[in-house]
Amino acid sequence: MSISVQHISKSFKKVTAVNDVSFELKEGELFGLIGPDGAGKTTIFRILTTLLFADKGTATVAGFDVIGDYKEIRNNVGYMPGKFSLYQDLTVEENLDFFATIFGTTIEENYELIKDIYVQIEPFKKRRAGALSGGMKQKLALSCALIHKPKVLFLDEPTTGVDPVSRKEFWEMLKRLQQKGITILVSTPYMDEAELCDRIALIQHGKILQIDTPQEIIKHYPKKIYDVKADNMYRLLESLKSFEHHYSVYPFGEFVHYTDKREDFNPQELQQYLATKNHQNIKIEITKTTIEDTFMELAK
Amino acid sequence: MLPIIFVLPILQLVILSNAATFEIKNIKFSYVDHDKTSFSRALIEKFDASTYFNVVAEFPSKKEANAAMAKGKVDVILEIPRYFERDLLKQKNTAISVAINAIDGAAAGVENVYINQIVQDFNKKAKVALSSPSDTVNAPKDIVTIPSFWYNKTLNYKTFMVPGILVLLVTMITLFLSGMNIVREKEIGTLEQMNVTPIKKYQFIIGKLFPFWILGFVLLTVGLTIAKVIFDVPIIGSLGLIYFYTAFYLLVVLGMGLFISNFTDTQQQAMFISWFFVVIFILMSGLFTPIESMPMWAQYITEFNPVKYFVQVTRMVMLKGAHFNDILPQLTKTIIYAIIMNGLAVWSYQKTT
Numbered sequence: 001m002s003i004s005v006q007h008i009s010k011s012f013k014k015v016t017a018v019n020d021v022s023f024e025l026k027e028g029e030l031f032g033l034i035g036p037d038g039a040g041k042t043t044i045f046r047i048l049t050t051l052l053f054a055d056k057g058t059a060t061v062a063g064f065d066v067i068g069d070y071k072e073i074r075n076n077v078g079y080m081p082g083k084f085s086l087y088q089d090l091t092v093e094e095n096l097d098f099f100a101t102i103f104g105t106t107i108e109e110n111y112e113l114i115k116d117i118y119v120q121i122e123p124f125k126k127r128r129a130g131a132l133s134g135g136m137k138q139k140l141a142l143s144c145a146l147i148h149k150p151k152v153l154f155l156d157e158p159t160t161g162v163d164p165v166s167r168k169e170f171w172e173m174l175k176r177l178q179q180k181g182i183t184i185l186v187s188t189p190y191m192d193e194a195e196l197c198d199r200i201a202l203i204q205h206g207k208i209l210q211i212d213t214p215q216e217i218i219k220h221y222p223k224k225i226y227d228v229k230a231d232n233m234y235r236l237l238e239s240l241k242s243f244e245h246h247y248s249v250y251p252f253g254e255f256v257h258y259t260d261k262r263e264d265f266n267p268q269e270l271q272q273y274l275a276t277k278n279h280q281n282i283k284i285e286i287t288k289t290t291i292e293d294t295f296m297e298l299a300k
Numbered sequence: 301m302l303p304i305i306f307v308l309p310i311l312q313l314v315i316l317s318n319a320a321t322f323e324i325k326n327i328k329f330s331y332v333d334h335d336k337t338s339f340s341r342a343l344i345e346k347f348d349a350s351t352y353f354n355v356v357a358e359f360p361s362k363k364e365a366n367a368a369m370a371k372g373k374v375d376v377i378l379e380i381p382r383y384f385e386r387d388l389l390k391q392k393n394t395a396i397s398v399a400i401n402a403i404d405g406a407a408a409g410v411e412n413v414y415i416n417q418i419v420q421d422f423n424k425k426a427k428v429a430l431s432s433p434s435d436t437v438n439a440p441k442d443i444v445t446i447p448s449f450w451y452n453k454t455l456n457y458k459t460f461m462v463p464g465i466l467v468l469l470v471t472m473i474t475l476f477l478s479g480m481n482i483v484r485e486k487e488i489g490t491l492e493q494m495n496v497t498p499i500k501k502y503q504f505i506i507g508k509l510f511p512f513w514i515l516g517f518v519l520l521t522v523g524l525t526i527a528k529v530i531f532d533v534p535i536i537g538s539l540g541l542i543y544f545y546t547a548f549y550l551l552v553v554l555g556m557g558l559f560i561s562n563f564t565d566t567q568q569q570a571m572f573i574s575w576f577f578v579v580i581f582i583l584m585s586g587l588f589t590p591i592e593s594m595p596m597w598a599q600y601i602t603e604f605n606p607v608k609y610f611v612q613v614t615r616m617v618m619l620k621g622a623h624f625n626d627i628l629p630q631l632t633k634t635i636i637y638a639i640i641m642n643g644l645a646v647w648s649y650q651k652t653t
Contacts, residue, residue: 049496050495050496051492051495051496071498074496074497074498075498077496079493079496081489081492081493083489084489085488085489085492085493086490086493088488099497102494102497102498102499103497103498104498
């Protein structure tokens with residue numbers, strides 16, 4: 001086991017941030033913690049990176065206990081916090097050099113590992129880190145977290161505030177790192193990224209709702225989901241919510257995701273109902289279940 | 301930032317050293333002369349001749365003089381009574397009234413002393429003029445005191461203010477910068493990033509504070525150079541001794557800065573607390589007001605003021621040429637202070653992060 005978390009709990013004064021959380025990561029796994037803001041993701045990261053003590057429970061990272069062997073862990077993990085936290089007034093190169101020195105290594109020694117990422121920011125290596133764009137900052141932070149060839153990589157919301165193209169690139173980089181045998185624990189509030197992980201844990205209010213592969217999690221969804229569309233979205237939502245057989249109704253992009261209480265639901269019936277409510281251009285189609293749907297269902 | 305760190309203290313040293321004076325010049329002097337005799341004119345001339353007083357107005361009556369005082373146009377009103385000369389000649393005794401604007405109490409006190417000196421001087425001359433030759437035998441001899449100001453012969457206030465202000469600047473800059481520095485790492489999140497690396501706490505702390513230790517020395521050097529070149533302050537003692545003492549003193553200040561940064565989360569908070577201490581340290585350092593004139597309890601508090609020791613040491617070494625043994629009490633207290641302060645700082649650093 002690369003990471004093992006057993007019954008971890010942590011409270012801050014009256015707020016319970018993490019409540020009896022357990023999960024395990026196999027070596028070389030890309031594992032996602034998926035949940036909304038305030039779900040307790042960052043607290044779990046801080047406990048695993050030895051920055052915080054858990055109130056209850058035990059955890060090991062790369063075979064080391066997070067309390068007893070914290071020094072070993074610090075030599076063996078890379079941590080990229082959600083907030084950009086490198087020295088803004090050092091240049092790209094200086095930052096990388098600085099972190100390499102702290103870990104007792106050099107850029108040359110582990111250049112192979114960061115090469116793919118670093119070449120993209122190398123043209124700006126004389127630029128101060130503070131003057132980089134969001135996507136480049138992420139790449140630099142990832143390079144710094146990898147410079148000592150860690151066994152486990154912790155990425156706390158690495159793609160929050162990053163443009164879609166850079167996000168896609170970033171996940172491709174993670175896939176490549178995974179192939180090099182690095183275990184990666186990543187958290188994200190974006191449900192679409194969840195499907196890129198090997199396994200995910202859905203987390204809310206400090207509790208894990210479900211752990212499985214994204215495919216399995218979607219399979220477990222009990223209902224058929226329908227995309228509903230009409231001219232006036234707001235009125236459509238209102239109408240659907242007042243439909244007596246509705247099970248769940250929530251907006252999803254340009255559609256409304258609708259599920260019905262009944263097993264033998266006929267979309268035709270809903271179409272007629274909406275027509276009586278004076279909706280125009282009504283479209284109802286069955287759709288594929290996504291992680292987001294599952295999450296909304298579990299989080300109910 | 302770097303130029304600011306040096307330019308501001310230099311400006312402060314140059315400006316403050318000229319401004320922080322206890323001498324009062326250009327006192328706006330006015331008088332009401334009801335007598336208008338040669339004696340009264342002689343008295344007024346004495347004030348006119350003094351460099352401290354500017355005779356700005358003569359008023360026909362006390363009422364108008366008071367009105368001018370109320371408007372702030374004059375600081376001092378001298379009222380010479382009618383028959384001033386006659387009384388002095390006949391009864392050898394008379395009284396004049398002096399009104400001083402005491403909005404600024406300290407200035408009023410100094411002005412009072414100046415006025416007394418001039419009046420006494422006038423008295424003496426008048427006595428000589430009035431006494432008949434037969435009296436001279438019996439006349440009591442005036443006792444004249446000739447003060448001799450050791451270590452500062454001309455009582456040049458710059459000589460003792462410049463070393464003091466220099467000390468303040470070194471303290472302020474190093475305390476503020478070191479206090480805010482680690483807090484800044486907290487703010488931008490680099491402290492957390494550093495905490496997941498294998499770097500040791502002591503390595504990190506030394507790494508953070510050492511630059512400011514050096515910076516303190518650089519500031520001291522710049523300040524001493526200005527003191528010598530611009531203000532011509534005598535440096536009688538050994539410069540090495542000042543630097544030796546400063547090495548320990550800076551440890552106290554840096555420990556304090558680290559301690560403050562451990563208990564604050566933002567630079568504003570750190571700045572606020574640093575200011576609180578700096579103001580107390582300055583006012584209780586004996587720089588502007590002598591410690592001996594403070595109430596007993598306040599004097600005990602000054603024992604915990606590192607700035608007090610630094611002010612004492614620099615003045616002793618620079619002006620008096622004190623040796624190692626002379627500053628040993630201050631040095632010992634400073635070293636103890638440094639050990640306690642840094643101990644507390646490192647201990648609280650471990651507790652809070």
